[in-house]
Amino acid sequence: xxxxxxxxxxxxxxxxxxxxxxxxxxxxxxxxxxxxxxxxxxxxxxxxxxxxxxxxxxxxxxxxxxxxxxxxxxxxxxxxxxxxxxxxxxxxxxxxxxxxxxxxxxxxxxxxxxxxxxxxxxxxxxxxxxxxxxxxxxxxxxxxxxxxxxxxxxxxxxxxxxxxxxxxxxxxxxxxxxxxxxxxxxxxxxxxxxxxxxxxxxxxxxxxxxxxxxxxxxxxxxxxxxxxxxxxxxxxxxxxxxxxxxxxxxxxxxxxxxxxxxxxxxxxxxxxxxxxxxxxxxxxxxxxxxxxxxxxxxxxxxxxxxxxxxxxxxxxxxxxxxxxxxxxxxxxx
Numbered sequence: 001x002x003x004x005x006x007x008x009x010x011x012x013x014x015x016x017x018x019x020x021x022x023x024x025x026x027x028x029x030x031x032x033x034x035x036x037x038x039x040x041x042x043x044x045x046x047x048x049x050x051x052x053x054x055x056x057x058x059x060x061x062x063x064x065x066x067x068x069x070x071x072x073x074x075x076x077x078x079x080x081x082x083x084x085x086x087x088x089x090x091x092x093x094x095x096x097x098x099x100x101x102x103x104x105x106x107x108x109x110x111x112x113x114x115x116x117x118x119x120x121x122x123x124x125x126x127x128x129x130x131x132x133x134x135x136x137x138x139x140x141x142x143x144x145x146x147x148x149x150x151x152x153x154x155x156x157x158x159x160x161x162x163x164x165x166x167x168x169x170x171x172x173x174x175x176x177x178x179x180x181x182x183x184x185x186x187x188x189x190x191x192x193x194x195x196x197x198x199x200x201x202x203x204x205x206x207x208x209x210x211x212x213x214x215x216x217x218x219x220x221x222x223x224x225x226x227x228x229x230x231x232x233x234x235x236x237x238x239x240x241x242x243x244x245x246x247x248x249x250x251x252x253x254x255x256x257x258x259x260x261x262x263x264x265x266x267x268x269x270x271x272x273x274x275x276x277x278x279x280x281x282x283x284x285x286x287x288x289x290x291x292x293x294x295x296x297x298x299x300x301x302x303x304x305x306x307x308x309x310x311x312x313x314x315x316x317x318x319x320x321x322x323x324x325x326x327x328x329x330x331x332x333x
Contacts, residue, residue, distance in 0.1 A: 003027040003070035005061065010053040016040045017222070019057045027068040029194050040183040045222040051078035051111035052225045055260055059218030060186045062103075063092065063210040063249075067198055069102035077107040080114065081221070081260040088214065091254035095247050096209075098201045115228055118262035122146050122220055123233035125179070127167050128296030129315060130235035133277035134268045135175060135292075136284040143233060145172055145179040148219055150187055151212070153303055163303035167295055174290050182219050187211075204247045213250035217258055217265055224263040232263060236270040278318040285324070293330030307333040 003025035011018040019037040039056050054077060065072055066089065085105065093101050123143035125131045135143065147168050153160045165181065172179040187207070195206035202209055213234070220232045234255050238246055255267035269277060285291050297305040297312050305312050316326040316333055326333060 001025045003068045005065070005070060005072050007054060007057065007072065007074040009050050009075050010057070012046060012048065012050075012053055014044055014046045015042070017045070017053050017056070019054075021057075025068075025070065027064065027070055030064050030068065030191050030198065032189050032191050035185055035188045037185050037189045039185075039219060039222075041222065042181040043223065043226065045226055048222045048225050049078070049111055049113050050076045051081075051109075051113055052221050052261060054078075055081055055221040056184065056186070056218040059214045059258075060190075060211065062089075062214070064190070064195065065103040065105075066092065066101035067099060067210075069100070071103065072105045074105070074107055076109040076111055077105075078221075078260050079110045079112045080262075081258075082107060082110060084257055084259040087257035088254045091251060091257065092210075094253060095251065096199075096202045099199065113225065113261040115225070115262040118224070118228045118230040120144075120227075120229050121231040121233055122180075122223055122227070122229050123268075124148075124216060124220070124235065125168065125171070126152070126235075126295070127164070127171070128294060129274060129277050129281065129318075130237060130269060132281050132292050132294060133272065134233050134235040135171075135177075136281055137269070138233060139175060139177075139284075141231075142177050143231075144223070144227065144229065145177060146220060146223060147179065147181050148186075148216055149181060149183040150185060151216060155183075155188075157303070160303035164295070167293060167303070171292060174292065180223055182223075184219060186215055186219075202247065208249065209247050210249050213248070213254055214258055215249070217255060220265075221260045221263070225261055228262075230263055232258075232265045233268045234265060235268050236272075238270075239273050240270050241273065275318055275321065278315070279322055281329075282319065282322040282324045285328075291328040295330070305331055307331055 006022045008020040121141045121143040125145040252267040258265040319326045
């Protein structure tokens with residue numbers, strides 16, 4: 001039986017997009033059919049076209065479509081995004097030559113949602129070193145910060161999200177920028193164990209190697225449309241020195257080719273090592289008197305730093321190497 005997904009018009013309310021779809025074929029195993037995909041924004045997105053609304057869902061199924069050689073049938077899609085798919089798909093193909101990336105997309109209607117007066121930027125913000133480096137390097141653009149609940153903080157960890165939210169709000173206030181929070185089921189509607197096995201030949205895991213780049217980036221499309229933002233900054237996890245040594249779903253060969261309506265994506269900070277990024281943050285803080293609290297812990301629940309894991313200690317030592325006090329950056333060891 002052929003692997004097929006039919007995507008109907010999303011249900012759009014003032015702040016929420018709910019997706020309606022039907023999945024058939026053996027690839028149903030890759031989906032958690034008890035969880036429907038939805039995205040909820042803290043800003044009003046009720047006037048977005050259907051072709052923009054479908055992008056967060058479409059980006060999160062595309063890698064699954066490719067590895068299962070599936071067919072996607074959808075009622076409508078944004079023209080710019082549809083045309084960009086082969087370009088960022090090539091990044092996956094080059095990164096994982098041991099896998100075949102097939103599948104087809106059939107859009108009944110194609111919308112041209114271009115907005116020629118787009119300007120300004122949004123920047124995904126997790127609160128860690130990578131995100132803060134992007135913020136301080138582009139502070140003149142006053143980027144709107146975007147943070148996704150459902151990425152590293154689960155829906156069940158409400159106390160953790162409360163801490164994350166307060167951290168975003170504090171940072172936005174300190175840096176005099178706007179922020180938008182996004183609650184998304186993009187990690188809940190799939191079956192990661194099955195997908196990990198499906199891409200075992202890649203020697204990477206589904207989240208790290210296939211989903212978390214475009215899967216997160218796509219959530220910016222509705223915000224960019226309503227706020228008429230031109231640039232989406234997505235902070236690099238690795239550096240140019242890692243090229244060919246590490247595979248990761250977030251890579252300039254993928255991220256930089258994602259486009260929608262009048263907006264484009266920039267994989268930011270790839271030229272900097274992690275120590276360079278810490279240097280940039282400390283230099284900015286010393287110059288402007290702003291001590292941005294860093295949140296980059298791998299181990300801690302509750303949205304705070306544990307100051308005991310390798311990641312926390314690495315960050316503490318990087319700050320000390322720059323002559324900074326780690327306590328000023330919310331690393332109280």
